[in-house]
Amino acid sequence: MLYPNIIVRSGSSFISGQQYKTLKANLGSCIGIAMFDKTNKVGGILHTLLPEPYSNFVDIEEKYASTGLPKFIDELIKAGADINCLEACVAGGAFPGEPNNFDYYINLGGKTAEKVSKILNFYKITILQWETGGFFSSYLTLNLSNFEASITPVIEDGITMVQDCNFKKPEKTEIEEKADSIKPIPQIVLKIISMINSSSASLKEIGKEIKKDQVISAKALQLSNSAAFDRIYPIDTIDEAILRIGEENILKYILNHYIKEMFSSSERGYSLCKGGLFHHSLSTALINEKLCAFTGVESPQTGYTAGLLHDLGKILLDQYVSDSRPLFYRELVKQTKNITDVEQELFGMDHSEAGLIIAKKWKLPQVIHDVIKFHHNPEKAEKNKIIIILTHISDILSSWYMTGVLPESSKIDITLDILEKVSLTPQKILEFTHKLPLKEFSALFPLQLNEVSGKKECVKVDGGVLCH
Ligand SMILES: [Fe+2]
Ligand SMILES: [Fe+2]
Numbered sequence: 461m462l463y464p465n466i467i468v469r470s471g472s473s474f475i476s477g478q479q480y481k482t483l484k485a486n487l488g489s490c491i492g493i494a495m496f497d498k499t500n501k502v503g504g505i506l507h508t509l510l511p512e513p514y515s516n517f518v519d520i521e522e523k524y525a526s527t528g529l530p531k532f533i534d535e536l537i538k539a540g541a542d543i544n545c546l547e548a549c550v551a552g553g554a555f556p557g558e559p560n561n562f563d564y565y566i567n568l569g570g571k572t573a574e575k576v577s578k579i580l581n582f583y584k585i586t587i588l589q590w591e592t593g594g595f596f597s598s599y600l601t602l603n604l605s606n607f608e609a610s611i612t613p614v615i616e617d618g619i620t621m622v623q624d625c626n627f628k629k630p631e632k633t634e635i636e637e638k639a640d641s642i643k644p645i646p647q648i649v650l651k652i653i654s655m656i657n658s659s660s661a662s663l664k665e666i667g668k669e670i671k672k673d674q675v676i677s678a679k680a681l682q683l684s685n686s687a688a689f690d691r692i693y694p695i696d697t698i699d700e701a702i703l704r705i706g707e708e709n710i711l712k713y714i715l716n717h718y719i720k721e722m723f724s725s726s727e728r729g730y731s732l733c734k735g736g737l738f739h740h741s742l743s744t745a746l747i748n749e750k751l752c753a754f755t756g757v758e759s760p761q762t763g764y765t766a767g768l769l770h771d772l773g774k775i776l777l778d779q780y781v782s783d784s785r786p787l788f789y790r791e792l793v794k795q796t797k798n799i800t801d802v803e804q805e806l807f808g809m810d811h812s813e814a815g816l817i818i819a820k821k822w823k824l825p826q827v828i829h830d831v832i833k834f835h836h837n838p839e840k841a842e843k844n845k846i847i848i849i850l851t852h853i854s855d856i857l858s859s860w861y862m863t864g865v866l867p868e869s870s871k872i873d874i875t876l877d878i879l880e881k882v883s884l885t886p887q888k889i890l891e892f893t894h895k896l897p898l899k900e901f902s903a904l905f906p907l908q909l910n911e912v913s914g915k916k917e918c919v920k921v922d923g924g925v926l927c928h
Contacts, residue, residue: 465601468492468505470862471523471898473532475504475539476604483602486614487552489569489860491525491576491592492600494549494609495532495585497541503607504539505600506532509861510568511575514894523898525575533583546585549609550576551600553592568893569593569860596793597863627784632808638776639817642722648673649718652711653765654825666711671698679717680710712764716742716904719768722775728785729778737778741768742904743862746897748854754892755882758847766831766851767858769824773815773832780807800836812836838878849882853889861896 465484468474474483478501485492485507496503512526522528537543553569573592580587589611591598597614651669670676677698684701685694695701702710723737731737745767752763781788784806791802800810815832827844831851834841838849879885 468507469898469902470507470509470896471520473504473506473522473528473535475502475532475535477502477539478607479604481604483604485552485600486597486863487554487600488597488863489552489554489572490863491550491552491569491572493529493532493576493580494551494600494602495536495541495546496548496602496607496609497536497545498547498607499545500540500542501607502536502539502541503602503604504532504536505602508572508576509896510893511571514891520898525572525579529576529579530583533585543583543585546583547588548580548585549589549600549602549611550580550587551589551591551598551611554594554596554598568890597859627780627787627806629806629808630780635776635780635807635809635814636817638779639821642775642818642821645718645722645822646673646676648676649715650822650824652714653769653828655711667698667702670702670710670714676714679714680705683710683713708761712904715765715768722772729782730774737771737774740858740863741771743897743901744768744770744851744854744858746900746904747857747862748851750895750897750900751850751854751857751892752847754888754895755850755884757882758850762827762847763850763854766828766847767854769815769819769828770831770835770851770855771811771815772818773811773813776814776817777803777807777809777811798836810836846882849878852878853882853884857889857893857896861893862898862901 465482466474468483468485470490476483483494483503483505485505487507490507490509493506493508494503495506506522506528508525508528509523510525512524518524518527521531533543533546536546550573553573555567555569570593577587577590589609591611594613598611599614600609600611602609648669652666655666655669670680680698680701681696684704695704705713719741720738723735723741729737731740745764748763748767749760750763752758752760788802788806791797791805792799797805800812803810812833812835816829819829819832827847830841830844831848834848835851835855838845838852841848876886879889
């Protein structure tokens with residue numbers, strides 16, 4: 461029997477008593493620990509990212525195995541579990557790509573798994589299942605009705621989906637025509653994208669542009685009066701809204717709103733969970749924004765838009781991925797192929813090429829064209845190389861640590877050569893992983909009713925505790 465899922469995001473945990481729901485954690489390089497006491501009917505999932513803090517500063521305890529796991533065990537006991545009855549299933553820690561020297565150097569998934577193992581041994585907790593490593597993302601579930609846990613590789617889910625596959629390779633013109641049926645993005649949004657990318661636009665100019673569009677003005681006002689911002693007094697003008705929210709935030713919210721509408725919420729195409737495509741775009745945007753600021757070699761605003769739009773082509777190809785399942789996923793498993801090879805073979809076009817059709821149609825800035833075209837092959841780019849490399853790295857970090865369950869690729873590499881070009885080293889990437897924008901992600905992508913993130917406190921529900 462399938463029960464509704466409660467998604468446990470990166471850097472969170474969820475503990476509950478018996479109920480007809482299933483906990484689910486989508487894992488790339490992160491480690492998911494399902495722990496339960498079947499006798500006392502209490503269990504939960506911890507979704508942790510890294511082995512231990514980089515410094516004394518810990519912003520989110522669940523982010524680290526060394527701080528999150530002892531706390532998780534403690535809370536399970538407080539919720540009624542008996543330490544002697546606790547059992548665990550552990551998954552994740554993948555290299556979602558073909559391992560190269562860089563991956564082995566970093567191997568954070570492996571280090572987090574090691575830490576988890578040590579802590580579980582210390583507490584003498586029985587490990588029923590341990591499936592870490594491998595090349596692909598997986599998901600860990602815990603059925604709260606019977607406290608049974610399971611681990612499923614994402615790619616396997618795509619392959620085993622029962623579906624008649626009478627897939628016929630589409631004509632290029634068919635895909636191009638499909639682009640005409642995509643709802644056009646409003647001119648004002650395109651203008652905002654250009655303004656963000658030209659650092660010369662002032663707050664006043666942006667305000668003027670926002671004021672010209674009634675729908676966007678209304679959204680900006682609604683947002684500035686929402687719970688996400690301090691509502692000291694209600695405001696009713698755009699200028700006040702911009703002051704309260706900040707020019708950058710307002711642009712982000714507006715962009716996110718329109719881009720989210722474009723991405724399919726299908727669970728049968730690229731994404732194997734609802735909203736996965738937008739989840740991936742937004743997390744890449746936030747990571748890229750932060751990585752640009754961290755390296756200081758590119759504007760964070762450009763990083764944000766580049767991340768948000770890099771996979772635009774998936775909007776056009778999503779339907780074909782869905783129609784060609786399970787063939788698409790079977791091909792992806794072959795380690796010699798990366799996602800763009802598989803797309804070329806099956807659809808006659810990859811998502812970089814498909815993205816360019818939309819970029820041209822929307823007249824996006826040249827820098828975004830280049831990012832879309834080369835984000836899987838940054839070494840081939842001649843212009844805008846820095847932002848392309850940074851987006852490439854952010855894309856990979858997003859699949860590793862903030863996965864929206866996209867089988868992004870079976871072969872993605874960050875090479876030392878590429879890192880050098882943006883003044884990065886494996887050590888610096890390691891340092892950067894501790895700064896991943898989990899809180900910012902939660903603020904911009906509010907939790908769906910069935911998601912949990914950034915646990916702060918626990919409250920009693922349904923005979924258990926709901927941590928939020
Ligand atoms: Fe991509
Ligand atoms: Fe991507």
